[in-house]
Structure formats: C-alpha cells, structure tokens
Amino acid sequence: MFACLHAPNFSCQAALRAKYADAQNRFEQSPVVVLGGPANLLKVVAFNRPARKAGIKMGMTKLQVENCGGVSIHKRVTEHETLAHGQLLACAKSFSPSVESTSPGTVLLDLSGTEKLFGRPQVIARKISHEARMRGFVANIAIASNPDAALYSAKGFSGITVAPRGKEAITLSCLGVDLLPAPPEVLETLDGWGIRTFKDFAELPAIGLTQRLGQTGLYLQRLAQGRVIRGLLPTESSKKFIESYEFDDPVETLESLIFVFNWLLQRLSTKLLLHSLATSELRLVLQLEVRQNETDQPKGAIGGEQYQHSWKLPFPTQDNNVLSRLLQLDLERQTFAAPIKKISIEGIPTKPRISQGNLFAPSLPEAEKLEVTLARIRGIIGVCDANAVKCVGAPKVLDTYKPDSFTLDPFLTAGASDFAPVRPIPFALRMFRPALETSVKFAGASPLFVHLWSGHRRVIAASGPWLSSGNWWNKALAWAREEWDVALKTQAGIGLYRIYQDQMCGQWFVEGMFD
Amino acid sequence: MNELASNLRKTIEAKVPSAFTVHERRNYGHISSGIEKLDDLTSGIPFRALTEICGSNLASSGKTLVLMLLLAHATRDRYCALVDSGDSFDPISGQAAGINFSRLLWVRCGKSKVKLPPLEQAFKVADTLLQSNGFGIIVVDIANVSEKIVRRVPLSTWFRFSRVADRQSSALVFVGREPHATSCAALSLRISAQPANLSRKLFNRLDLDIEILRDRIKKPVRSTTALHIKSQWA
Numbered sequence: 232m233f234a235c236l237h238a239p240n241f242s243c244q245a246a247l248r249a250k251y252a253d254a255q256n257r258f259e260q261s262p263v264v265v266l267g268g269p270a271n272l273l274k275v276v277a278f279n280r281p282a283r284k285a286g287i288k289m290g291m292t293k294l295q296v297e298n299c300g301g302v303s304i305h306k307r308v309t310e311h312e313t314l315a316h317g318q319l320l321a322c323a324k325s326f327s328p329s330v331e332s333t334s335p336g337t338v339l340l341d342l343s344g345t346e347k348l349f350g351r352p353q354v355i356a357r358k359i360s361h362e363a364r365m366r367g368f369v370a371n372i373a374i375a376s377n378p379d380a381a382l383y384s385a386k387g388f389s390g391i392t393v394a395p396r397g398k399e400a401i402t403l404s405c406l407g408v409d410l411l412p413a414p415p416e417v418l419e420t421l422d423g424w425g426i427r428t429f430k431d432f433a434e435l436p437a438i439g440l441t442q443r444l445g446q447t448g449l450y451l452q453r454l455a456q457g458r459v460i461r462g463l464l465p466t467e468s469s470k471k472f473i474e475s476y477e478f479d480d481p482v483e484t485l486e487s488l489i490f491v492f493n494w495l496l497q498r499l500s501t502k503l504l505l506h507s508l509a510t511s512e513l514r515l516v517l518q519l520e521v522r523q524n525e526t527d528q529p530k531g532a533i534g535g536e537q538y539q540h541s542w543k544l545p546f547p548t549q550d551n552n553v554l555s556r557l558l559q560l561d562l563e564r565q566t567f568a569a570p571i572k573k574i575s576i577e578g579i580p581t582k583p584r585i586s587q588g589n590l591f592a593p594s595l596p597e598a599e600k601l602e603v604t605l606a607r608i609r610g611i612i613g614v615c616d617a618n619a620v621k622c623v624g625a626p627k628v629l630d631t632y633k634p635d636s637f638t639l640d641p642f643l644t645a646g647a648s649d650f651a652p653v654r655p656i657p658f659a660l661r662m663f664r665p666a667l668e669t670s671v672k673f674a675g676a677s678p679l680f681v682h683l684w685s686g687h688r689r690v691i692a693a694s695g696p697w698l699s700s701g702n703w704w705n706k707a708l709a710w711a712r713e714e715w716d717v718a719l720k721t722q723a724g725i726g727l728y729r730i731y732q733d734q735m736c737g738q739w740f741v742e743g744m745f746d
Numbered sequence: 747m748n749e750l751a752s753n754l755r756k757t758i759e760a761k762v763p764s765a766f767t768v769h770e771r772r773n774y775g776h777i778s779s780g781i782e783k784l785d786d787l788t789s790g791i792p793f794r795a796l797t798e799i800c801g802s803n804l805a806s807s808g809k810t811l812v813l814m815l816l817l818a819h820a821t822r823d824r825y826c827a828l829v830d831s832g833d834s835f836d837p838i839s840g841q842a843a844g845i846n847f848s849r850l851l852w853v854r855c856g857k858s859k860v861k862l863p864p865l866e867q868a869f870k871v872a873d874t875l876l877q878s879n880g881f882g883i884i885v886v887d888i889a890n891v892s893e894k895i896v897r898r899v900p901l902s903t904w905f906r907f908s909r910v911a912d913r914q915s916s917a918l919v920f921v922g923r924e925p926h927a928t929s930c931a932a933l934s935l936r937i938s939a940q941p942a943n944l945s946r947k948l949f950n951r952l953d954l955d956i957e958i959l960r961d962r963i964k965k966p967v968r969s970t971t972a973l974h975i976k977s978q979w980a
Contacts, residue, residue, distance in 0.1 A: 264965040449920035595825045596880030604878040611870045613858020622854045626837040626847050642851045644825060656843050658952060659810040660836040661889075684804065724805030724938070743836065746801070 232352065233343045233378045233463070235385035236359060237371045238315075238325055241336025242267075242277035247304035247316035248367040248474070248550070255369050257303070262287065264296050267307035276307055277591040300651040310475055310618040314498075318366050320466060321505055326359060332376070337385070339378050341463050380457035382602050383410055383429075399457025404430035417444060429455040472510065474499045474576040481520040481570035485562060491574060493555050499578050509547035510578035513554060515540045518573035544644050546598045546659055547581045553599040554578075557705065560606040595644045605642065632701050633710055634731075635662065658745040660729065666740035671715075671730060678715055681730060683741060688719035688726075700734070711735060716745070771961060775835070777883065777917055779818035781812065788933060789964050791816065791883065795932030796908045796920045798959075799833055801939075803889050808954040810834075810938040813885060813921050814843040821846035824882025825877050831855045831868035832890025851881070865891045871902065876907075879914045887921045896926055896961035904930040925959055 238244050240258070244264040247254035257263065261599040262282035266273040274289045285299050296302055312335055319338050320719045323330045326349065329341035342355060351353045352374040363370035373384030375394035380403060384392045387406040393404035406429045408421055420443075425430050432455040453459050474495040482488055503509055517538040542557060584598075596604065605623055612622050624639030672680040672687070681689040695715035709733040719726045727745035732738070758765050763952050777791030784790075791797050801807025815839065820826050826849060828835060833854045840847070847892045856864030865888060882932045888896060908930035911918040921926065940953035 264958040323845075517831045597876045600878055601880070604874055608853055608871050609873050611860070611862065611874070612853065612867050613860045614854050615859035616854065622857050624852065625850060626835070626840065627851045628837050628841050635836070635838075639852060640773065643848075656811070656839065658806075658931070659814045659839040661834045662836045664833045721804045724807075727803045743834070744803075744806060746806050746808065 232346075232374060232375045232376060233381045234326075234340050234342050234355065234359060234372060235333075235378070235381035236338045236340065236363060237373075237385035237388075238317060238319060238336040238363070238368045239371060239384075239389070240277050240279045241315070242307055242312060243279045243305075243575075244336070244368055245301075248315050249308065249311040250305075252367075254367045255364060258369050262299075262302045263305065263498050264302050265305050265307050266293055266296070273306070291300060303453050305355055306479070306626045306633050308477060310477055315368075316620050318367065318500075319363070319370075321502065322359070322362050322368075324505065325362060328461055329465050330378045332466040335617065337382065339382060339463055340375070341473055347456070352393045356393060356406060360391060369647050375402070375457065377457065377460050378463060379454050379461070380635055383454070383457075386410055394418070394457065398702075400429075400455075400546070402434055403455065403457050404428065404433070408432050408455070413451050414447070417447065417451070420444065470507075470580070472499055472502055472580055473575060474502075474577075475575035477518075477573045478571070481572040483570045485559075488562065488571060488574070489555070489559050490577070493551070495574065495576050496551040496554045496558070499576060500549045500554070502516070503578060503580060506580070506651075507583070508580040509549045509582045510554075511544045511547040511584040513542045513544070513558070513581035514577040514579070515542075515558065516573075516575040516577075517567070517571050517619040518575075519567060519569040521569060538565075546602075546603060548599060549583065550599055553603060557606050560610050564610060576678045601642075601644060632699060634699070634712070634714075635664075646727070658727065660743045661746040662743040663741060665732075666742045669730065669741050671732075671739045678717055678730070681717060681719055681728070681741070683719065684721075690717045691720055691725060692718040692728070709735065714742075751976045770790070773949075774915075776963075777814070777824070778819050780815035781956075784812075784935075788935075788958060788961050791917050791919060792932045792963055793915060793917045794912050795917065795937075795962070796904070796911050796927055796930055797917065797933040797934050798925045798927055798931045799919060799921045799937065800923055801889075801937040802893055802924050803923045806939050806952075808937045808952060809889065809921055810839075811952065811954070812935075812937055813887065813919075814840055814845065814955075816845040816883070816919070817850060817885065818846075821849040822885045825849045825851070825880065827851040827853065827869045827885065829853045829855065829868050829875070829880045829884065829886040831864045831886070831888045833857055834887065834890050851875075863895075863923075865895055872907070873910065876910050876914050876916060876918065879916070881916050883917045883919060885919045885921060889922050891922075893923055896922060899926065901928065901930070904928070908932075929960075934958070934961040 238684055243263045244254065244258055246265050247257050247263060251257055258279055261282065262285045263276040263279045263283050264275055264287055269274035273293045275287060275289055275296060275683065278287045282302055285302055285304065287296060287299060295306065296304055301338050316335050319336065320330060320332055323338045323340045326712055327340040327342055327345060330506045331339040333339050342455050349358055356372045356374050360372045362369060371389050373383045373385055373388065373392040373394065374383045375381040376396045376399065380394055380399040383403055383406060387410055392402065408426055408429065421432065432452055432489060435452060437449060437452065440452055476491050478494060519536055521536050540561065541554060547634040548554065587716045608623050621639040625642045627638050629636040631640060677693050678687060678690045691716055697714040699714065702710060702712035712731045713734060714729060716727065716729050719728055727741045731740055731741065731742055755766060774794040774976060776792050778785050778790045782899040799809050799812055800962040801809035817826055817828065825886065828850060831854060833856065835852060855867040855871065860867065868888055869885055875881055875884050907918060908927070936959055938955045940955065
C-alpha cells in the first residue's frame, strides 16, 4: 500500500508558509500569486484557486496582476520551496521510513506494514493530512495499491482519496489525460483522437496503441489503468542540518532577526529530533547588504559581505530555546555595518547526551541553563582581556616558571576531577593586575623604602632576592626578574608585599600583597 | 486596655492580614569555612544568606587567605563561583590551598573593553549567578574597589541581594574592606593579622584575629578568635 502527499500550487504554499503562521487559511481563502523569471520581467508562475477566480492566468505580468486588485503577490524564492519540500518529506517520514521525493510538493510513501500502527487506510490518510496541516500545508492525500495510482489520485482529487485494490482504474477514470507525464506531441495526438480522460485512454486497444505510439503509449495507458507496479526510489536523508532564510528587504533591527532565528532554530531542532540527533556546534552565516558608501559605517562595526560565527557548546542539545538565547546574547554584542539580507544556520549533528542522574552528586546548574548564564555574564563583562585571556571560566595554572601564568578553561559541570586535599597555607597572594610601577630605595643589599599608595613605606623586613628567568631563547618572550618579599609599615598595620624588578627594563613593580 | 488592644489588633489584621505575623527565618544549613575555630564559633557560612568578610586592603589582614580556605573546602563537594571585581585572585595560591579548579567558576571583571564600572559588573554578575541557582557558594570580591565607591552603594542593593539569596540555595559571600550590608548580612566577620614571623629570611607564620561583628543565626559565645597558620617549612 502506498500513499501520496501532494501540496497543490506548491510554489504559492511555500511562499505563504515562509511568511505567515496561518499559511493554510490564507492559501484557501485569499488570492495568491507567485511571480518568477528575470527581475525586469516578472511573470505569474503559480497561483491558487481564489486567484483563478479573480481572473489570474499563467504568464501574466506583475502590472496585469496588480490591476486585478486584492491579490497577494509573492516573489518565487527557491530556498523557500526547498525548505517547504523538506518539511513535506519530514512529514512523510514520520509515517514511513521508505519515502520517495517525486517532485517539488509531491511525496510518495510506502505504508506496507503500518496498518497495525496507524490503522485503516482512511485513518492513516486523515493522520497524514492532519500532520501536513500542522506543518502549514494544505495537502491532497491519496492511498492506493501502487505508487502511480496514488500519485495521480492525489494530483487529480482534492482532500483524501482511497483507491480500493483492483479498482484503481475506476478511481482514476474521470481524471484528464494532461496529468500523465506524456510528451507534448503524444498529448496532441490524443487530443486529436478525442481522448480526454483516463477512462477514454484506458479503453483503447493495446496493440493498436503500441503500433501508433510505441512503448511510451503502452506505458502511459498502463498508468491510466493504474496497473504500473514499481518500487519507490527512497530519498537519502540529508546529513547536513542547514536552515536559511532570505529577507525580501534587508533587516536592521535585532528583534526582527531574533524572530526569524527562533523560527529557523525550531525547524533545525525538529529536524535533529526526527533523526534522533542533537547538535553541539552551531554555525551562523549572515549575508550583509554591501553599502556603496563605506564611510558611513559605524565605528567598531562588522563590515564586509558576510559575517560568520560558530558556537561550540559543551554539551549536545536539541533545545531550540537554549540555542536561540545563546544566539541572541552573542548578537546583542555585535554591531553590523550593513543590514542583513540572508541568514543561514547550520547545526553540526552529534549523538544526544545521555546522563544518569545521581542522588549524591553536588548540586549544580543545569548544563543548558549554565551555558546561557555564562553567555549572559560574557555580555556583562566581555569575553577576553587585552592579552586574549578569557574573562570567564575555570582557572588553570600553566606549566611554566613564569609568575602569574594562567589561563581559563571552559567551565564544565560534567566530568569535574577529584579534589585535592585542603592545605592550610600561611599566605595567599592578592594580585595587582597590571602590576603597580614603583621605586625602591636600597640600603646596601636590602630594600629600605618602597614607594606605594603615594607615599614611601619603610621596609621592616625583607626576604630575597629571588632570581628567576625564562624564555631566553626568544627575545620577544624573554623574562628575567629579581623578587623581594617585603614587610612594609602602613597606617593600617604591617603589609606584606611582593615586589620585583623586571631586569629586561630595570623597572620595579609591586606584584601583589600577601593577604 | 487589653480589650482595646485586641480590638485594634483585629481591625488592623482585617485590613492587613499578615501585619502581626512573625516570619521566623529557617535555618537552611551551613558550609564549613575551612577554619575549625571559626566554625566552632559561628557554625560556618550560612546558605541562603549574605555573609561579609572584611579586612584592610593596605595592611595584610588575611581575608584573602580565609577566602582561599573557604573555596578549597567548598569545592570539594560543590560548584562555586568567584566574582573578582579587581582581578586579584592568584591561581597559584589557590592551587596551593587545594582549590578544585574544575569546580570553580572565576569571573574576572573590569578586564575587557566593556565600559561598565567593575563594581557594577560584579553586582550584575553576582545577581545573574544567584538567579541561575546551582552554585554552592558565590563569592564576590570587592576589596579592590575604592571604599568611596562601595559606600555609595545604597542599602536597598544589599537588601535586594539578601532577599534574592534567601530564595536561592547558594551562600552569598562578599569580601571587602569594611562591612556595608549591615543588618542585611547574616554573618559579618572582620579579619586582621598580626605581624608575621620572619625566620631565616622567610615569612613562615601568620597570626589572624577574627572578630565576629554580626551573626544572625547563632549568637557567638565569644566575639573574637585567634588563628595561627604556619607554613610547611616552619
């Protein structure tokens, strides 16, 4: 048993679906026209039933359509049709794994063995129709014993059609022969013979037909009789998870962008969900409208024709709300030199996260919530400092002798390593970053006064000098210093400070206070 | 007289039902500060409350040391956050104290080109972390911010922090030079250090005096305690 899911006037439906949430109602009730061809010579390439009633005909120009009045005009966008067809395929795949993408707007699916799961053919057809409607389509559904009978039933009859086994020819009998995939000359010949319907064509003698139209004619007759038995050509599911949208007019405000982002991410996560996958990396490409006058760019704005950015998430997710929030928080920090005309989002698929709950694990923020929190914090304090060291993360001491060498790793709640024993230390250093420039007065080999907090402080005790150096083989990175730990007398009491002389430049610095 | 008071009470309660209700603050538990003597006196750092640890920024007071010990103890079984308004945290000292870095979120404020003042950044980050609700301790180090600026923070800000912390599961700890949260803080400590011993050209011992300025949950028997921490080579 095969089913066909056919969206009539597919270009119109795809155009409406890309813009409106209530695309089905608009398609059924208001006249809609899709124009295609060169920009200076746009002509009608598709229109719906209300538009036909309004007097629209194929090939009319935009001006002629506008004269009809009250007609919703849309430009044909290939991406919209591709996306819409992808949704039709996704709809079909929710009923059967064996799906054929027959043509744009038409999908065939093999329903063999699904009766126990979905019910009788009428029930399955209703379910498919409902699912298609949920995805924004007005679709014709037909069920027959062979793919082609289902295909022509769906193309010829609106709503739901079920052709009983062995009675396909009767079901198809009233359809016009122009539905058949016949070359124009064959259709012309049939027209000359007075053959108008499938029934007329099916009743022609096979031998005489073959003598006149050859094997093509015989094949077409078997199609009209609903007797062609063939298997489906299953579509390979795309391994790329890309969603894109091109604006009719370039967009300048973030609110409009976020609205479309949410929609694209919702589709992306639905697609991932259907494949039982998640994503741990998002790639965003924004096509900018290039301005002729480059001088009017805002300061610090991102220029060029394209903006690319990718996010690596520490966990795979299918939650479009988390992805949307992360995108929004990142884009809030950016300023673009030109309005955006096209968005493309790609999710790199990976296996979903499987985690076992643990009653004895320490309480921690949910991974998704934490990532959004970290993105918010980055929005408040920035991403990196002047030395390109991150501002948010888990600290990590670098394996080097150079003092104050550290980096920040991504903060992950999963896989935290075991703790080290707590060791009481007599002193903890409170760093001054950057180190404070100072001057030191020596008495013999020991420091006597250190200039600090706009005053000379007497050194009560000193420990040093401690010499260290490194990277001597690289002039740019070489460092050498002489360190002293000094106890200084201040108004508030005794302060223990670490001072050092940068021996590359001879300047003294206060690195921090033991506190 | 009693009847008049009772009638008056009834009249007020009819208009404001909770006017005479006493809201008893529940004890949501404590986390050890990592210093036994301090825990004996105060029960530790309270969850769902604001704690202040203060000490001089000119002389060595030991507040950073207490902070390190607290984080070292807390990161053994909890995730912690350190909001560092002056970027003064030393990871090498933290490592030496035994802080589990994989469970510590370090937020370095005032380092990038963002124009927001560091104190405001620290407060906003602390608020965001509190709302995320999952960190055991959130430490906000504002000791490097000028005292003039911190004094200008309105009391309503501290009150708000106290109220938000009350509804979350984290312990909120502010490290500064002076106590500012007043009655909004559940625990307030002032730490000062005695002159360090110098032996063979090495500082090897720090004597801390911890004064309990305020403890809302457990009334301390004594208000001060002395702590001696020796280095391993002493």
